[in-house]
Amino acid sequence: MENNITVIIPIHHLVKETKLSLEAAINSIKQQTVVPKDILLVVKQDRQIEEFCKTLVDESQILINKTSKTDYASQINLGVNNIKTEYFTVLELDDELNKTWISRATQYSKIYDKKVDIFLPIVYEYDKGTFVHMMNEAAWADSFSEIQGFYDLQMCLEVDVASLNGMVMKTTKFIELGGLKSNIKYYTNKEFLLRALNNSLKVFVIPKVGYLHSLNRKNSISAEMLTKDSKELTYWNNITKKEYYFKNDREIIDYNPSK
């Protein structure tokens, strides 16, 4: 089955554990029943990281981010702007793709070409190797949203059940929509999803497990969020609900506990 998908892996830092994880992540791409057309590692300018990545993929599959903005959102935006395929997906360095995900995404993207802009998988979330819960499966529950299998804005504003991990999206649509916003410190993906839905993009959950997400890895955003007090997280969550109306990555005042 032919596909037109690039898997982007943003890499900000590498320690011993994450090197192993990255190897597993790349193996999960290579072992796909349908191998994606391309892989792109977006790497912070760091000689050690670059050298290690060269042991895993072809040099042409490594994009060095020479800017000072090397956060998750900026790395992905840079990656998407440098790929040549019609679709892309993002794989975090400590996660894995289920071996049929690219095949399923290809199959569904051909069938739903005009009807769907973003394909999401069912995500399995793990904490230290233990299965915790699923994400995105609720889109298939009866009467959850207007159309079974699709997310709608109202539902995503009310309930936190969506995960963009493993998202397969048209490259041009992502750029048109403005990409991810690096000024949104937490819940970046959520803001993007709300913005997509607000712009009438169709977001569909393929009823297949496509992404194995590792929660709370050291130095990860989810681990960092665990250290934050709930007021700060609520602040950032509320920010997403204000910012999704805007395409631009507007300046945001950082959380100030005294206010």
Add this chain to the structure above:
Amino acid sequence: MEENKIEKIIELGNSLINKIDNKESKILFYVFDTKNKPLTSIKYTYDCVKYLVQLGYNAFIFHEKEYTGVKDWLGVEYSNLPHKTFEQKSLKVDKSDVIVIPEMAAPVMKMLGFDSKIPCKKVVLCQSYEFITELLIPGDSWVMYGFDEVIVTSKKLGDYVKTLFPNITYSIIPVGIDNELFNNDYVEPKTPNIAVLCRNVVDYRNFTKLFYLKQPLFRWITFKHLDRVKPTDYAKIIKEASLVVWIDEIAGFGTTPIEAMKCNTKVLAKVPNLIPEWALDENKELIKDVQWFYNNLDLPDLIGEYIMKFTQDTFIEDDILSEKYKNSYTLEAQKEAVKNVFAKIFSNQKESINKDIEKLKSKDGE
């Protein structure tokens, strides 16, 4: 007997034979009023009448005066078939005509059986063994009411009927499945929805609740009950579903699993009390294309296992069941069976009338 009278009777007999030969004899299929609720057994009856009309027979849907009809769920093709009511004063039957009464209408059989003004051929239509005794008076039998022939949907059911009424003869008209409704042209991939056909609605409610309790990981799974659903909606649900659960212990045939397999939907089925032919392979063992179970309490785990495999993509779900079942139980086969069964019924009727004529002739000769 007076010569003239005998001659008249012989003449009448010959006119009856002419009626049969010209397909003018009436065939009346009795149906209940489902009050707009879709019911497979009623569609089957309508299909029989539809084919008989297409074959040039004088067939009718036969019902009580108060009758809602089937227009809302079967459409005009069926509602426009010829209908007759019990109360129609002009309705008269003779020995060349046939009345077909469903198994559950034992009181109607009794009424017709004891009415000497109804000299026609009386046939039972039996689609479920459970309803044979539902309204039958203890100690009575169909044969006692003058019904010595039965149409069944499977050989298994016919054999069972023979154990109850040894003097009855049976013919089989299998259920026909519309390949236009149940085909593999559905391009959209299967949803995780589960279609369920449960004869007993209480069973359906119980097992779905049990499933959500025992499989909390899959509380998002949507079940869709197929009972009393319009044929087009029914087909859509089966095509979209990734799994069909079939619980109908008393079925005489059971089309749902075959319909599902025709459109590549997996089937989890409870073994029925009378296992129909389609469910057995050449070694008389349950076919492997269906996953069978015996106890409703096992269902939550079986469905859970299935959903796990479906979502994780750990089995090949796209195998081509549809190709294997494409030619099974088609409408054409049903139509052919209808044609053969009624050709045989009328041939027997003619033989019986001829015998009567011959008897009279020999008496006349004496």
